[in-house]
Each structure stands twice: as C-alpha cells, then as structure tokens.
Amino acid sequence: MSMDPKDTNRAAMRPALTRDRIVEAAIALVDESGPDALTMRAVAQRLGAGAMSLYRHVSGRDELLDLVLAAMAAEVVATPLTGDWRADLEAIARDVRASLLKRPHLTVLLTSRSGRGGAELPLLDRTLGVLRAAGFGRRGAVMANHALGNYVAGAALWEAVGLAGTTGAERAARRQAAADAVMALAPDQFPALAWVGPKLIAGSTDDRFEFGLACLLDGFAAYLARRLARA
Amino acid sequence: MSMDPKDTNRAAMRPALTRDRIVEAAIALVDESGPDALTMRAVAQRLGAGAMSLYRHVSGRDELLDLVLAAMAAEVVATPLTGDWRADLEAIARDVRASLLKRPHLTVLLTSRSGRGGAELPLLDRTLGVLRAAGFGRRGAVMANHALGNYVAGAALWEAVGLAGTTGAERAARRQAAADAVMALAPDQFPALAWVGPKLIAGSTDDRFEFGLACLLDGFAAYLARRLARA
C-alpha cells in the first residue's frame, strides 16, 4: 500500500525542494513580474510548495537575495582574453553590462546590496589580471578596476531603471514623453538643454555606453603612457 | 470658548502639516535610522500626527520618495563656474558625489528610482552648458554627460552601499574583514588578487574617485582634440 502510486494525497509528487530550485524560481518570478513580485509566498507557490517550506533550505528572504545575486554573477560569460588589454577590458565591460541588462529588474533589486557573497571574485581577478598585464601597478590596477566597475555599474543601473516599463513600445513612448517634456521648458531657463534639443534622446544606449567606455580607456592609456615615461 | 488657548484637546497645537514638513521629517528619519525606517507611520509619529494625516498632503509613499529625491537634488551645491571646462566638470562631479554621500541611506534608497520629477534638470543644464563651451557637439555633449553621470552615480552608489554600516569604526572593521577574507583565498585560484594583496583596500575612496574621474576627463580631452583636428 505504501508503494501505491495513487498515494499522492501529499503534494509529494514533485521534484523536491532544493536551494537551486528555489533560486531559479525566484529569478524567473522577478523576470516575469518585476521586483515587487519576489515574495516568499510567491516563490513557494511557483514551486507548488507552502511558504514555510522554503525556510528549510534558505535562512530567509535576505539570503535568498544573496543567492540570486550569486547566480547572476556566475552567469556572466567569460569571453576568452586576447592579450590586448584594451580589447579585453572592453569585452569584460560589455559582458557585465549585457548580463545586468538581461535582467533589469534584478539589477535594480540587487544594486542596493553589497557583494556579501564572493560571487564577483572571479570577475575581479580577471579584471585585475588584465590590468596587471597591461602594465598597471598594484595601486593603479585597483583604482582602474574601481573606475571601470563604477562606470559599468552606473550605466547598467541607469539603463535598468529606465527599462522598468517592460515592453519595447512602452519604453520608446516614455523616452519620447520625457523628451517632449524637456522641449516644453522655457529655453531661457535652460539654455543648454534647448541647445541640444531633440539630440537629448538621439543615439542608442549602446552608443552612449561605448562612448564613455572609450573615454575611460583612453584615460587608462594616457595613465600607462605617463607611467611608462617615468620608468 | 472657541478661542480659549486651553482648547488643546485636539493635537492641533502643532505647526500644521505641510508637504515640506513631511519631506523634511522623512529625510531626517532615514538619516538617523536607515532606509528601512522610512515608513508612513514613523514619519507621522515624528511629526506628532496620525499616519493617515499624511495622505492629505502626499498621495502615498511613492510620491513621498519622489519628493525626497527632489529635495536632495535641490540641495546639490552649484559651485561657480570658472570657464575652464575640465575644472568645472570636476567641480560638478565632486559636488554631486558629495551630496550623495552626505546621505548614503537615501542614495541607496533612491538609486532604484528614476528621476520622475524634473529636479535634476538644472544640473543637467549646467553640465551640458559646460560641455558645449568646451567644444562638444550636441551628440557628443549628450554622450559625455551620460558618461560622467554614470560614473559619478556608480561610484557614489557603490560607496553608499558600503557606508550602510553607519559608524566609522564599523566601516573600517568591515573593510578589514573583507580584505582578510580575500587574502585567505587560495592564491593559485585567484592569482591577480594575490598579486595586488593588501593594496586592494589601500588608498582612500576619494583617491579612487579622482583617478576614475581624471581618466574619464582625459578621454574627453582626447575626443575634443580629435574633433578639433577634423574641423
């Protein structure tokens, strides 16, 4: 009797709860329904489980968020390095940005949370390695890493916040509305804004990202040149 | 009887509720007790009022957050411009960073929220004006503005998250703990990390900010030089 397959009165006929399955469900939930949807009850329901069952595998909502962050960090692709430091740093920056923008809701959710888990350590090591090979000293490498990280994080966060309205059409409409609002301002109050005019929303966000990245790397190159000249 | 000063059975003997007073109380609350303390009930209590009274002046928590954001943006000091574009951009970047770091809790709270109010327009106009005078074209000015904004926002956010543990002593301890954790890693797993070693936390955050800022502005200068050469 105990082996009777009909004995499914328990909801036990399901893949069993694990940390990984919980994290996966949480990510899917946020992807579909936005950051506010990440509640313990919703995650549990998605797994066909009761809310309190999650606490057998996760110490609480906070830890779940940390695990989600770690899972995202682990997903950052590791483009093979070429040996050209500039190309390598560009690749790293683009990969990280792409990973963050793939899940804008989570990006917004997670930027207000430090790296409590060490999930970003491989990325950090990669970046520092490239900087070292490029000729940076220890101090310079640390500072350059921070500069690059700050820029990429800031850009991705800004874009992710703007992507909160999910659909592409809605995003375009919002951009246009913002531009119209700016255009409607008194030109004498904001002369520079009036000067740029519609160009304020011209160009893709990709282009903007690349511009800033190029400027930053130009700065790195200049620093390296000065450093080399001193030696 | 109605004019009897003893008629204070109502709690009406208080400065009266206004949007401004509510926003002010909210900011003070977050400053003192962290982002989680910003609840409608807590704000009301700080004003000696009932929770629902706030809703006469503010449509809800969301609008209150927007108002707080606007108040912070309005607080950014406007250092007089010198005419030297590089010095002016540096001053703007430092002012914004300083304003954000003055209230790290609020910075964390607000970065996940786009500028729904137009409070940052004066700043935007200022920056674009400097870029225009520096010789940027419309498109270039917009991109440079974004690059600078992304960097400053990213740096300030990152620092603000780290500053969540309020006291200076606690911050230092946390930094040291993080460094120790990194040092304890297997050097063969993270060779570049082992290479930088204790330098990972050397230097002030101010220095790091200045380094990235200088690199970015070097990149701007290079762009301007190329642009001038083409013309």
Place this chain on the structure above:
DNA sequence: TCTGCGTGCGTACAACGTACGCTTGCGTAC
C-alpha cells in the same frame, strides 16, 4: 444659525516576513 468643506485621524484590511510546532514518511536498530 445653518451649511458646507478642508484637515486630521481611528479603524480595518490585505499582504508581507517569519517563529513555532505538528504531521508524515523514510532509514535504521533491535
């Protein structure tokens, strides 16, 4: 004096995170 009407607030409700303790089924010792 009567009639609004804006301001403040008390109550109530749904949703949240989660502490506590019960049930249930399996692995092992006798």
Place this chain on the structure above:
DNA sequence: GTACGCAAGCGTACGTTGTACGCACGCAGA
C-alpha cells in the same frame, strides 16, 4: 516486524507594512 529518530514539508498565527474608507472637528459664507 516493530520501534524509534529525524528531516522535510506545511498550517497557523503574530507583528508590521501601505492605505481605503468614513467620521469628527473648526472655520468660511449664507
């Protein structure tokens, strides 16, 4: 076969949150 222990799952309950609803009061105009 029987008893036991243990871990996984979950039901209930509590405190806290944002806020909808409607009442009470004091002052303006008739």
